[in-house]
Amino acid sequence: MDATCHEAQLLPSNEVSHNGQLSRDVQHEHPVGRGTSSAAFINFFKSMFGVGVLGLPHAFEQSGLLAGIVFYIVIAILCTYSMQLIIKCKHRLEPLDKQIGYHVPSSSGRSHTAPLVTYGELARVVLGRWGKYCVDFQLVLLEMLFNAGFQIVMSKTLASLVPNISQIEWIGIVALPIAVMSCIRWLRDLWFLSLFGLIVYLGGVMGLAYYNGIKKLRENEGHGLPSDTQEYVVWSTLPLFCGTAVYSLEGILMSLPTAASMRHERHSELVVGGGMGLICLLFCSFGAFGYAAGLGSCHIILDCLPQDTVTAVVQVCLVLSLIVSSPIQIFVISESLEPLVFARWYTQKSIVCKRERGTGDEALLDPSASVNTMDTSKTPGSPQRPVGVPYWAICLLRVFVVGITSLISICVPDFSVFTDVVGNFFQPFVGFVFPPVIYLLILRAETKDPAKKHVQYGWREYGNIAASVLTLLLGLFTIVMGTKSTVNEIMHPSHS
Numbered sequence: 001m002d003a004t005c006h007e008a009q010l011l012p013s014n015e016v017s018h019n020g021q022l023s024r025d026v027q028h029e030h031p032v033g034r035g036t037s038s039a040a041f042i043n044f045f046k047s048m049f050g051v052g053v054l055g056l057p058h059a060f061e062q063s064g065l066l067a068g069i070v071f072y073i074v075i076a077i078l079c080t081y082s083m084q085l086i087i088k089c090k091h092r093l094e095p096l097d098k099q100i101g102y103h104v105p106s107s108s109g110r111s112h113t114a115p116l117v118t119y120g121e122l123a124r125v126v127l128g129r130w131g132k133y134c135v136d137f138q139l140v141l142l143e144m145l146f147n148a149g150f151q152i153v154m155s156k157t158l159a160s161l162v163p164n165i166s167q168i169e170w171i172g173i174v175a176l177p178i179a180v181m182s183c184i185r186w187l188r189d190l191w192f193l194s195l196f197g198l199i200v201y202l203g204g205v206m207g208l209a210y211y212n213g214i215k216k217l218r219e220n221e222g223h224g225l226p227s228d229t230q231e232y233v234v235w236s237t238l239p240l241f242c243g244t245a246v247y248s249l250e251g252i253l254m255s256l257p258t259a260a261s262m263r264h265e266r267h268s269e270l271v272v273g274g275g276m277g278l279i280c281l282l283f284c285s286f287g288a289f290g291y292a293a294g295l296g297s298c299h300i301i302l303d304c305l306p307q308d309t310v311t312a313v314v315q316v317c318l319v320l321s322l323i324v325s326s327p328i329q330i331f332v333i334s335e336s337l338e339p340l341v342f343a344r345w346y347t348q349k350s351i352v353c354k355r356e357r358g359t360g361d362e363a364l365l366d367p368s369a370s371v372n373t374m375d376t377s378k379t380p381g382s383p384q385r386p387v388g389v390p391y392w393a394i395c396l397l398r399v400f401v402v403g404i405t406s407l408i409s410i411c412v413p414d415f416s417v418f419t420d421v422v423g424n425f426f427q428p429f430v431g432f433v434f435p436p437v438i439y440l441l442i443l444r445a446e447t448k449d450p451a452k453k454h455v456q457y458g459w460r461e462y463g464n465i466a467a468s469v470l471t472l473l474l475g476l477f478t479i480v481m482g483t484k485s486t487v488n489e490i491m492h493p494s495h496s
Contacts, residue, residue: 035261037271044251044258044275046198050146051153051322052248053201053283054300055419057209057290059248061297063241066232069288075245076280078471082435083255083276084269085468086122089438090256091265092446093125117260119253119430126438126445138430139253140336144401145422146250147329148408150322151175152415153300157315160303167413174323175406181327182334182402183395197321204314205302206286212305213293239485240420242478247423248283249276252431299416327398334398341397342389417490424482432475436468 035043060068119139124132155170165173181187259268290301298304302318305311412418443465 035263037262037264037267040258040262040268041271041275043261044254044271045278046194047254048249048251048275048279049198049201050248050250051149051415052244052250052419052423053286054153054205054302055244055415056248056283056287057296057301057304058299058416059241059244059296059419060287060291061231062234062237062244064231064233064238065288065291067234067238068241068291069284071238071242072245072284072287073280075242076249076276076284078474079246079249079252079431080273080276080280081467082431082471083252083272085435085439085464085471086119086255087259087268087272088464089122089126089435089442090259092442093122117256119256119434122256122438123434126441135430135434136336138426140333142253142422142426142430143329143333143336144405144408145426147326147333147405148412149247149415149418149422150326150329151178151406151409152413152418154319154322155409155413156300156415157302157319160307161312161315168410171406171409171413174319175402177323178326178330179399179402181323182330182398184327185391187327187331193321193324196317197325200314200317200321204317206282208305208311208314209286209290209293209295209301213289213295216293216295237485237489239424239478239482240416240489243420243423243482243486244416245423246427246431246478247419249279249431251279252427299414330398330401333401334394337397337401338389338394342393417486420482420486420489424486425479428475428478428482432471432478436472436475439468440465440472 063071120132120136123135127135151171151174154174155167158170158174159165159167162170255268255272258272259265262268262271290296295301295304302311302315412421443461
């Protein structure tokens with residue numbers, strides 16, 4: 001399942017009442033989360049599973065076995081650090097809650113401070129209104145691309161099951177149920193269906209791949225590994241591997257929602273770190289084993305498995321899980337677009353952000369960022385949808401979003417190329433560039449604060465600064481080199 005479509009799951013259901021008002025339990029200044037660390041870990045773990053894992057064996061073919069293992073671990077470490085860095089940024093801004101938090105009026109007429117829960121909220125505080133708009137645009141685009149990835153996998157899988165219908169035709173066919181389900185009001189309450197997807201990935205895709213891989217290795221016992229796995233390092237296509245590796249870690253946006261869902265938020269970095277460690281172990285071993293077993297020649301690993309009844313059942317279950325997950329993802333995209341599309345229905349009185357004056361840093365708290373006009377998810381501090389917006393108009397917007405994602409799928413039907421483009425160009429901005437930039441800007445603002453001039457940073461803080469700069473540089477390097485290699489692969493396919 002994709003990252004942001006689980007954002008609503010992570011927040012306890014008692015935080016928002018049926019009329020859109022925050023419940024009494026959260027109308028104070030303590031963390032809004034009520035979940036345990038174990039519950040947050042489980043939610044975070046299952047949110048990391050997406051279609052990107054299906055392309056990892058082929059990605060290892062592009063990197064070589066040894067280089068793939070090393071570089072995947074490095075990428076996972078960078079992603080983990082970036083996610084923890086975002087949480088650090090949230091914690092550093094907590095002392096300013098009175099000035100920068102979302103102040104939401106309650107039914108009693110008093111307002112309370114709601115915490116920073118999403119990337120957009122954090123960007124608004126540090127980068128100002130236009131910085132928030134840029135981040136929100138990037139996130140909406142990324143969600144559309146993830147949804148397009150779902151449709152590519154579904155259409156490719158169905159085309160292998162029913163060859164008489166082309167992949168492009170299947171994209172149009174699967175778009176119909178997704179568009180219809182996107183207009184069902186209560187579908188979002190069925191978030192527990194994501195457990196079905198987790199079972200499909202773990203027990204279906206991975207279990208079947210391991211079974212057939214071990215069987216294939218036993219057949220080649222005494223003859224070494226399959227001939228197509230003799231490469232240990234392939235420098236020419238290594239950047240393409242990095243794109244798919246980054247794409248497979250789709251839950252990189254889950255750090256703030258995970259932290260907000262926890263009763264003891266100080267444990268959030270440990271939860272994220274532990275979850276990413278387990279995901280890295282599962283995904284890296286799966287990709288390396290699939291490649292070593294000779295299952296890396298197909299862009300989607302299921303196409304390399306024996307086309308028997310068991311494989312067909314797993315493929316059908318995968319398609320069903322993606323069809324159910326796609327509308328929930330469309331909800332997230334729609335809620336981000338509604339304030340722009342239906343602007344005349346939205347008032348700017350639901351959220352008032354006070355500006356801190358006299359802190360010595362006007363860039364950190366931009367007066368133009370005093371009103372939130374983008375975040376519309378049902379999380380504390382976010383505006384709720386105005387009652388006056390006709391539901392048919394919202395459905396029309398969601399159908400339009402489905403059409404856009406289908407068009408993207410038609411334009412880039414090759415799953416390997418698609419993951420390279422998204423993982424090398426779009427995701428690094430949010431995953432590797434945005435977190436260190438936010439962190440360094442916060443530190444810069446603190447150094448200009450007269451109240452904090454006496455504070456001396458220790459070795460740990462300087463280590464975070466060095467690691468942030470390194471992450472930023474590696475992110476920019478990934479964007480440049482990965483995009484260059486992806487364009488070259490599109491222009492001159494290697495037919496790997």
